[in-house]
Amino acid sequence: MTVPPIYAFPPLYTRQPNAIIRNKQIDSWEDILLTTARENGLWEIDTEGKFTSQTTQELPPHLQGSIFSNESIGRTAPPLFVKEILSHMLTKGSLVQGGSDTTSAYLVLWKNMDSWASLMLEWCETTNKLGQVVTLYELTNGDESIGWDFHGMPQGLAARCLRLLVKRGRATMLQDEYDRDIAVKVI
């Protein structure tokens, strides 16, 4: 995995008093978070900055703790600052509320929802799924989506992205008896 060199820069873990620098600092953190999520196929992060893995596969050792803590240089960003960074990302839309099991988790959007929706549409077009019912499981975990960026995405998030397609009039969602989204038909 490639972490930007600034991840090893000790002052990155202290909230900078100079506002211009602090903006840059927060941008750097956002970059680190999104890059890490993308490169490791991770989707959820808790309020302390710990990634949770959806698969049974274990996280690499350096990601088992909070991303805001760097043991090799002995630095940890204070909780208040972490909160500030995460809420900045929430405002910007690169993070959204609503992880799978707890209410305290965030979903990491290393592409925005619109791009995800378009990518899913593209997938349906390339794999000849137009007009067919595709389950969310098939879409995010099926063999046919291997190699696509949304492979492994939590189904809840996938449903949220697909709802954008519904809005565009390109898809219909299908629910199970508990009213949960389980499948989609893209037209």
Added chain:
Amino acid sequence: MKRFGVAAFDASKGAYESETLQRQSKEYDEQLKLFQDRLVQFANAHNNELKENPEFKAKFMKMCYSIGIDPLNLFDKDRHLFSVNDYYYEICVKLIQICRETRDINGGIVSLDELRKVYFAGASNVTEEDIEKAVEMLGSLDGGFEIFEIRNHLKFLRSVPTELTSDQTKVLEVCSVMGYASNSLLQANLTWEKLRCKATLNEMVANGLLWIDDQCGGREILYWDPSWITRSTQEHL
């Protein structure tokens, strides 16, 4: 399940597709590289015509730019390819770009070493002397670009109009050794009064020249020079 007829192709279709795509994109890359090399050769061979015909030159440059040739690679300063000044103008443009992009991180101070090794990495023929000459040319624009020297050999480019005080320069000297400075380091090495250290460091933080770090074993605040960030990547290379 064994499939027959056209359906038999379905199973392996994906693999073929991606393989073909990869091969194609590799071929394109190679062709583009070749084309770029040829263009550079062409520029070398037809240097005089290019120099004499400004319209031809502009079009040629535009073409090179659109297919991704760094203009710096087109110039050969030893052979006066095009006009020798063009080469330095290109460096000037690059310098302004780099300084603007990195100003928020480094407060407008960047070492020539960093400029050459990190930001001019794609154009191997640029030397520190070239950068210095380009900065000299920028002087006529009155943009506040200036080169200063610390410890008699480390040169820095300053792209913000506020001039560094001699105290601030001294702090940068200390930073260039360890990557950071602190009150006690300054007191010990420069025999400054406590107040003088504090004032200088705080001002540099306010100007965006230093980043603070309060997690150094709870002892005192360290003040880091942001050029450390790219310095550590150079060591890894």
